[in-house]
Amino acid sequence: MSIRVPLLLASLALAGCKPQAMQASYHCADNSRFHFSRQSQTVELIRGEQRFQGYMDERGLLTWPRDAAGKALPDSFFIIRKQPDEMKLYGGFAGTGLACKLDKR
Numbered sequence: 001m002s003i004r005v006p007l008l009l010a011s012l013a014l015a016g017c018k019p020q021a022m023q024a025s026y027h028c029a030d031n032s033r034f035h036f037s038r039q040s041q042t043v044e045l046i047r048g049e050q051r052f053q054g055y056m057d058e059r060g061l062l063t064w065p066r067d068a069a070g071k072a073l074p075d076s077f078f079i080i081r082k083q084p085d086e087m088k089l090y091g092g093f094a095g096t097g098l099a100c101k102l103d104k105r
Contacts, residue, residue: 022037022038022039023035023036023037023038023039024036024087024102024103025102025103026087026100026101026102026103027100027101027103028089028098028099028100028101029098029099029100030047030093030098031048032045032046032047032089032098032100033045033046033047034046034077034087034089034100036056036077038056041055041056041057042054042055042056043055043056043062043077045073045074047093050071052064052068052071052073053065054068054073056077059076060076060077060078060079061075061076062074062075062076062077071092072092072093073091073092073093074089074090074091074092074093074094074098075090075091075092076089076090076091077089077090078090084102085101085102086099086100086101086102087099087100087101087102088100
């Protein structure tokens, strides 16, 4: 009986968590757009007329091609767990955090 209680509590705790999406698109407060795919570990950032394609790791750290050097691109992103429809970009033009909302399909 004592083993069942922790298992029940763990399953109840996990029931409130939503798994993170394998891919998603966001629109940001400055009209930038951000798309990621966990499966291919790729990201795309559209800012004005410019389009940048890069890579991400499992922690949300971003790597951009060398030709994007000097463009002040973000170096990481973070999906807010309590509000999975919100995400923030950090670094570069995003500074200490640029808020972005999940695109509704």
